[in-house]
Amino acid sequence: xxxxxxxxxxxSLSLLAVASPGKAQTPVTENIQIGLSTDHVSITAGFSGxxxxxxxxxxxxxxxxxxxxxxxxxxxxxxxARPVVVRRKDRVLGIxxxxxxxxxxxxxxxxxxxxxxxxxxxxxxxxxxQLSLGAANIYMQPADDGDSPATIQEFTAALRERKTxxxxxxxxxxxxxxxxxxLFRATVRLAPNVPVGTHKARAFxxxxxxxxxxxxxxxxxxxxxxxxxxFRVAHxxxxxxxxxxxxxxxxxxWLGRLVFRxx
Amino acid sequence: MGIYLPIAELSVNIxxxxxxxxxxxxxxxxxxxxxxxxxxxxxxxxxxPPAIAVATGANQVIASSFSGALSHVKRGTLDxxxxxxxxxxxxxxxTGGIFVFGFLRRLGQLDLFISLLYVVLLGTVxxxxxxxxxxxxxxxxxxxxxxxxxxxxxxxxxRLPLKMRFRAxxxxxxxxxxxxxxxxxxxxxxxxxxxxxxxMVPALIYLLKVPTNVVIGTSLFQIIFTSAYTTLVHATTNxxxxxxxxxxxxxxxxxxxxxxxxxxxxxxxEQLRALLALLVLAVAIRxxxxxxxxxxxxxxxxxxxxx
Numbered sequence: 001x002x003x004x005x006x007x008x009x010x011x012s013l014s015l016l017a018v019a020s021p022g023k024a025q026t027p028v029t030e031n032i033q034i035g036l037s038t039d040h041v042s043i044t045a046g047f048s049g050x051x052x053x054x055x056x057x058x059x060x061x062x063x064x065x066x067x068x069x070x071x072x073x074x075x076x077x078x079x080x081a082r083p084v085v086v087r088r089k090d091r092v093l094g095i096x097x098x099x100x101x102x103x104x105x106x107x108x109x110x111x112x113x114x115x116x117x118x119x120x121x122x123x124x125x126x127x128x129x130q131l132s133l134g135a136a137n138i139y140m141q142p143a144d145d146g147d148s149p150a151t152i153q154e155f156t157a158a159l160r161e162r163k164t165x166x167x168x169x170x171x172x173x174x175x176x177x178x179x180x181x182x183l184f185r186a187t188v189r190l191a192p193n194v195p196v197g198t199h200k201a202r203a204f205x206x207x208x209x210x211x212x213x214x215x216x217x218x219x220x221x222x223x224x225x226x227x228x229x230x231f232r233v234a235h236x237x238x239x240x241x242x243x244x245x246x247x248x249x250x251x252x253x254w255l256g257r258l259v260f261r262x263x
Numbered sequence: 264m265g266i267y268l269p270i271a272e273l274s275v276n277i278x279x280x281x282x283x284x285x286x287x288x289x290x291x292x293x294x295x296x297x298x299x300x301x302x303x304x305x306x307x308x309x310x311x312p313p314a315i316a317v318a319t320g321a322n323q324v325i326a327s328s329f330s331g332a333l334s335h336v337k338r339g340t341l342d343x344x345x346x347x348x349x350x351x352x353x354x355x356x357x358t359g360g361i362f363v364f365g366f367l368r369r370l371g372q373l374d375l376f377i378s379l380l381y382v383v384l385l386g387t388v389x390x391x392x393x394x395x396x397x398x399x400x401x402x403x404x405x406x407x408x409x410x411x412x413x414x415x416x417x418x419x420x421x422r423l424p425l426k427m428r429f430r431a432x433x434x435x436x437x438x439x440x441x442x443x444x445x446x447x448x449x450x451x452x453x454x455x456x457x458x459x460x461x462x463m464v465p466a467l468i469y470l471l472k473v474p475t476n477v478v479i480g481t482s483l484f485q486i487i488f489t490s491a492y493t494t495l496v497h498a499t500t501n502x503x504x505x506x507x508x509x510x511x512x513x514x515x516x517x518x519x520x521x522x523x524x525x526x527x528x529x530x531x532x533e534q535l536r537a538l539l540a541l542l543v544l545a546v547a548i549r550x551x552x553x554x555x556x557x558x559x560x561x562x563x564x565x566x567x568x569x570x
Contacts, residue, residue, distance in 0.1 A: 048274065087371050089561045095554045098371045098563070158562035165560075193272070227507070230269040234502050242498030245322050245506045246491045249513060253329030256517030 031059040032073070032205040032215045034186075040220035047223075049167065049192040052077065052112075056203055056215070058182050065207060066181045072115070072122040072206040073176045074133065075186035077219070079110030079168075080197035083143070086155045086162075102155035103143035109195040110168040111135050112188040114175030123209045131211060133204060135160055135169040167191035196221050270505035271315045277511065279309065284323075284515025291327055291516070292523025293530075294539045299324040299457035299490075302512060304381060304546050311508070313374045317364075318497035318504045319512070320456025321490045326513040327520060328458055328486040335480025342477045345429045346484035348438055349463075352445025353452070353489035360453030361496045368501070371565065375554075380455055382551045388461055389543030396536035403533065436471060444470070445485065453493045458486035461543075 034056035041052070054075060058066075065071060084107045087098040115122060119134055128137045140159065142152050163169040168191050176186045186203070202216040223231075234241045266277040283305055291298035299320050306316035335341045367373040427438045444466050448459035463482040467473040473481070498504040527535060 085371065085565050087563050087565070089558055089563070095375075096556075096558055096561075097375055101371060155562075159564065162560070162562055162564050192274075227267050227269040230506065231272075234270055234498065234504070234506075238499045238502055239495070241506075242495035242504065245498060245504050245509060246325060246494050248506060248510060249322055249325035249491075249494075250329045250487075252510070252513040252517060253326040254333065256326070256513075256520070257330045257333055260518070260521035 030061055030071075030205060030207065030212050032203050032213045033057050033059065034075070034201060034203045034215050034217055036201065036217045036219055039218065040222055042222045042224040043190075043194070044223070044225045047192060047194075049194075050190050051187045052190050054186045054188065054201055054203075056184050056186065058178075058184060058205065061181055062207075063181060066178075070208045071178075072117060072209075073184055073186070074116075074119075074122065074204045074206070075114045075176055075188060076133065076200075076202045076204075077110070077112045077188045077190075078108045078200045078202065079195045079221075080199070081106040081108050082195075083107070084159065086159050088155070088158070100151070100155075102147065102152065104156075104159065105141045105143050107140055107159065108138060109197075110191060110199070111138065111163070112170045112172070112190070114172040114186040114188045116174070116176045116178075118173050119171070122206050123211065127209075127211055131204065131214075135164065135171070166193065168193065168195075190221075194221060196223050266507065266511075268311075268505050268508050270319075270503065271311050271508060273310070275309070275311075275508075280508065280511040281515040283309070284512035285519035286515075287512075288327070288516030288519025289523035289526070290519075290539075290542065292520035292525075293527035294523075294535060296460050296539070298327060298516065299452075299459075300381075300385060300455070300461060300543070301546060303377075303456040304550055306508075307377075308549070313377045314364075314368060314501065314503045315505055315508070317377060317454065317456035318494065318501065319509045321452060321493040321497065322504050322506070322509040323512045323516065324452075324456070324458040324490045325487055325494065327516055328460075328483045328490065330517060330520070332480060332483040332487055335483060338480075340477050341480035341484050342429055342473075343484070345434070345441065345473070345477075346481045348427070348441045349445035349448075349481070349485040350488050352442035352447075353449035353485055354492055355442075356446030356449025356451075357453045357489055357493050357496065358449075359446075360450040361493070361500060363450075364454055364497075365500060377455065378550050378554055380451075382547050382554065384451070384455075384462075385543050385547035386551070389540050389547055392536055393540035393544065396533045396540055399533040400537060434471065434473060440471065445489075448485070449489050449493070452486075452489050453496070456493075458483075458490055460486055 034054055036054070054077075056073075056075070058071065058073070061071065083103060083105050085101055085103050087101040089096045090099040091097075092099070113119075113134060119128070128134050131137075132139055140156050160169065167189070170189045170191070172187060172189060175188065176184055178184045197220070199219045199221055200216055201219055202214060204214050205212045264277045265274045267274050283302070287298040287301045287305065290296075290301065302323055303316045303320040306320065307313050311319075332341065364373065367376050425438050426435055427441075428435050444463070448463050451457055451459050451462070460482050463485070464478055467478045467482060468475060494504055530538075
C-alpha cells in the first residue's frame with residue numbers, strides 16, 4: 001500500500017532543445033523549470049507515506065560550472081498554511097498539565113525539502129533567511145505579539161521540533177540529482193499524515209552559492225476512497241452520520257442477541 | 264491487517280481492535296457491566312485520541328446495552344417509568360457534559376480532565392468494591408451468614424418532596440434524586456464515554472432502594488438512550504464519532520459477551536466482584552501513572568478550532 005508514486009513530469013522538455021549549451025555565445029542567465037504532469041495527487045486511506053518525484057530542467061547551464069558541480073538545486077514542497085497552537089506541559093503537584101501555550105498564524109502544515117548537497121554547503125545562512133528557505137527559516141507569526149521574544153523563540157523551536165519528529169517537516173539531502181547537464185530529479189518525502197489541500201512545489205537554483213532563479217508549481221493533494229467518504233459525511237452531514245452510528249449500534253446489538261441467543 | 268480509521272485518521276490493526284472488543288465484551292458478559300469504562304481507557308492506551316475514544320466509546324455502549332435491555336424487556340424486569348425519569352435527567356446532564364467537553368478541548372485540558380475523572384471514579388468505585396467483596400469473602404469463609412441490608416429502611420432521600428410512584432419498582436420516591444442521578448450519569452457519559460452502569464446500579468440499589476431484579480434492566484434502558492443522545496451530539500458538535508472503530512469494537516464485544524456470561528456462571532458473586540474490583544483498580548492505576556510520569560514530549564501541537 002505504501003507505493004504511491006506520482007511522477008510529475010517535465011512540462012518544459014521542449015525548451016531543452018532551444019537551450020542547448022553550445023549555442024550560448026553571450027552569457028545568458030540560467031533558468032530553472034519544474035513542471036508537474038498532473039495538478040493533483042490522490043492518496044488512499046491506507047497511505048503510509050511515499051516519495052514524490054519531481055522532474056525539472058536547468059536551462060542555459062554553463063557546462064564548465066555544471067562539470068565542477070557548482071550548480072545546486074533545492075526543491076521544497078510546502079503544504080497549506082494553518083494556524084497552530086503549541087502547548088507546553090509543566091508539573092503541577094506532580095501531575096503533568098498543559099500550562100503555557102502559544103498560537104501561531106499561518107504555519108505550513110508540511111514542509112519537505114530535497115537538496116543536492118547539505119544545506120550549509122549550498123549557500124550562507126543569510127541567503128536562506130532572505131529567501132525564507134528551509135524549515136529553520138520559515139517565519140512563524142505569533143498570534144499574540146505581546147509575549148516575550150524568549151517565549152516565542154522557545155515555542156517556535158518546539159513547533160519545528162514536533163513537526164520534524166512527526167515527519168511533516170523533512171529534509172532529503174542528496175534528494176536532488178542531475179540526470180544530465182540539464183535535467184534533474186528531486187525526491188521529496190510525503191509523510192503518512194500529509195495534509196490535504198494545495199501544496200506548492202518550489203525549486204531554487206544556486207550557482208557557486210549565489211541564488212539565481214526560482215520556479216514554482218502547484219499541486220493539490222486529495223484523499224480518496226471509502227474512508228474519506230465517511231470522513232466527509234461525518235463533517236458535512238454530521239447529524240445524519242450520528243443517526244447512522246446509533247442505528248448501526250442498535251442493529252449490531254440486536255443481531256448479536258439473535259445470533260448468540262441465551263434465553 | 265491494518266485498517267484506516269476515517270475520523271481518528273490513523274491506521275490500526277483490525278485484529279487488535281476485534282480482540283479488544285471481545286475481551287471487554289467477555290468481561291462485560293461475565294460481570295454484567297457495559298464495558299464503556301474499560302473500552303475508553305484501552306483505546307487511549309492504544310493511542311486513539313481521547314476525544315475520539317470517548318465519543319466512540321459512547322457509541323459502542325449502545326450496542327451492548329441494547330442487546331442486554333432486550334432480554335430484560337422480554338422478562339419484564341424493566342421499569343419504563345423509572346427509566347424515563349432517569350433519562351430526562353440524563354439528557355440534561357449529557358448536554359451539560361458536551362458543553363464542558365468542547366470547552367475543555369479548546370482550552371487544551373480535555374485529555375487531562377478525562378484521565379483525572381477516570382482515575383478518581385475508577386479508583387473510588389474499584390476500592391469500595393474491593394473492600395466490600397473481600398469482607399464478604401471473609402465472612403463466608405468464617406461461616407457467618409452475610410449481613411443483608413434491610414430493604415424498606417428509609418434515609419434522607421426518602422424525605423424529599425415531589426414524590427412519584429413507580430409501580431414496577433414498588434417505589435414511592437421523590438423525583439429529585441432520580442433526576443439528579445440521571446443527570447450525573449449523563450454528564451459522565453458524555454465526558455468519559457461510559458454508559459455509567461457501574462455507578463447507576465449501586466446508586467439505584469443503595470440510594471433509591473430499587474428492587475435488585477429491575478435495577479439492571481432499567482439501568483440498561485436509560486444507558487441506551489443517554490449514550491445514543493451523547494453519540495448524536497458528539498457527532499454533530501465535535502465530529503469525533505468513528506463508526507469504523509465503533510463497529511469493530513461492537514462486533515468483537517457482542518461475540519465476547521456470550522462467552523463471558525458462561526464463564527461468569529461458574530464463579531461466585533463475591534469472587535466475581537473482587538475480580539472486577541481488581542480490574543477497575545488496575546485501569547485506574549495505569550491511568551494515574553501516565554499522569555505522573557514525565558511525558559516523552561513536553562510540547563504538543565493542535566489545530567485551532569474555528570469556534
